[in-house]
Amino acid sequence: MIRSEPLGDGMRDRSQLVDRVLLKGMNDFAVLNTGRKMPLIGLGTWKSDPGKVKQAVIWALESGYRHIDCAAIYGNEAEIGEALQETLGPSKLLRREDVFITSKLWNTHHHSEDVEPALLKTLKELKLEYLDLYLIHWPYAFQRGDLTFPKKEDGSLLYDDIDYKVTWAAMEKLVEKGLVRSIGLSNFNSSQIDDILSVASIKPTVLQVEGHPYLTQVELLAHCRDRGLVMTSYSPLGSPDRAWKHPDEPVLLQEPVITSLAMRYKKTPAQIILRWQTQRGVVTIPKSVTQSRIKENIQVFDFTLEAEEMQSVTALNKGWRYIVPMIDVEGKRVPRDAGHPYYPFNDPY
Numbered sequence: 001m002i003r004s005e006p007l008g009d010g011m012r013d014r015s016q017l018v019d020r021v022l023l024k025g026m027n028d029f030a031v032l033n034t035g036r037k038m039p040l041i042g043l044g045t046w047k048s049d050p051g052k053v054k055q056a057v058i059w060a061l062e063s064g065y066r067h068i069d070c071a072a073i074y075g076n077e078a079e080i081g082e083a084l085q086e087t088l089g090p091s092k093l094l095r096r097e098d099v100f101i102t103s104k105l106w107n108t109h110h111h112s113e114d115v116e117p118a119l120l121k122t123l124k125e126l127k128l129e130y131l132d133l134y135l136i137h138w139p140y141a142f143q144r145g146d147l148t149f150p151k152k153e154d155g156s157l158l159y160d161d162i163d164y165k166v167t168w169a170a171m172e173k174l175v176e177k178g179l180v181r182s183i184g185l186s187n188f189n190s191s192q193i194d195d196i197l198s199v200a201s202i203k204p205t206v207l208q209v210e211g212h213p214y215l216t217q218v219e220l221l222a223h224c225r226d227r228g229l230v231m232t233s234y235s236p237l238g239s240p241d242r243a244w245k246h247p248d249e250p251v252l253l254q255e256p257v258i259t260s261l262a263m264r265y266k267k268t269p270a271q272i273i274l275r276w277q278t279q280r281g282v283v284t285i286p287k288s289v290t291q292s293r294i295k296e297n298i299q300v301f302d303f304t305l306e307a308e309e310m311q312s313v314t315a316l317n318k319g320w321r322y323i324v325p326m327i328d329v330e331g332k333r334v335p336r337d338a339g340h341p342y343y344p345f346n347d348p349y
Contacts (some may be wrong), residue, residue, distance in 0.1 A: 032206070039283070040284065042065065044285035044288075045074055049127065049289065054080065054082050069105055070103040072121070080125075096128070102206075103122045103135075107137065108147070109163055114144060115181040119134060119179055131180050133181065135208060137187070138344075141161070141167075160186070161340075168183075168199065171183045172200070174345070182206070186208040186209070208234060209232075211233030211282060216317040232282070233277055234286045253273075255269075258272050267300075271299065275304075
């Protein structure tokens with residue numbers, strides 16, 4: 001069982017933090033602060049094309065996945081719902097309670113009166129009566145309405161300055177109504193997590209953030225563990241299919257440290273990275289619509305990396321964050337939302 005221990009006041013040195021997160025275990029789940037189990041490997045569905053994601057979910061559930069990560073903004077929840085309808089329920093492959101399903105509240109629905117309707121739309125599309133986990137997708141809001149990316153005439157986004165703590169209070173009501181089993185955060189920084197905790201009647205269970213060996217999130221992981229949150233890592237393989245990848249950038253899956261470990265354990269480089277994350281107690285949601293890769297990505301619980309091997313992967317950290325919305329301003333690429341007061345990535349972690 002992956003459990004957290006309090007972080008002592010004297011343990012602020014980075015090397016000590018690294019040691020703290022190199023947990024070793026063969027369990028395939030993390031335990032949330034509600035006591036519920038969350039599978040350490042889930043199927044990510046971001047960027048999964050319509051027409052392919054339904055089959056990907058079915059393949060995943062047939063391959064042993066018990067965790068599907070969704071979001072309203074991905075635009076494919078209705079198709080995922082078709083897959084869930086075909087595979088969950090009496091006389092089907094699985095019972096509803098066997099599968100952990102996550103979705104996320106989009107930025108245009110942060111006002112209290114918009115939170116429950118947004119969730120109900122997600123539940124209708126997924127053909128579910130409840131979610132296991134519902135996350136606030138980003139700490140900052142866009143202008144309310146039906147447009148997912150509301151814009152001014154000049155093309156710049158229309159923001160809303162509503163406090164995410166107001167949104168959190170509305171999220172808590174979803175738990176009280178039985179519509180979601182637990183609630184959490186996505187893309188929040190450490191101070192924003194503490195801000196939520198200062199007012200929460202129902203504590204967040206999970207923080208979902210970008211995480212991979214080039215962005216190890218060691219400090220943020222220790223911060224979460226100290227406060228009883230489980231971390232989920234998206235883009236765990238460095239998002240090699242991202243459209244804005246520069247041709248000269250190093251490729252995470254070709255790193256010598258990782259490829260040598262793959263040879264030693266007779267695994268793929270992706271499996272080495274996913275095993276590194278699961279041994280740290282980090283839930284990981286690799287996306288794929290390819291049957292063979294979907295099967296491979298969950299086959300990471302039959303070997304254990306040694307402590308020094310874990311360290312060698314963690315040492316690849318470059319602090320490289322790939323999944324940041326960017327825009328061109330006067331010929332320079334800059335973070336699109338950096339001017340918002342709740343933008344999370346101006347802080348160190």
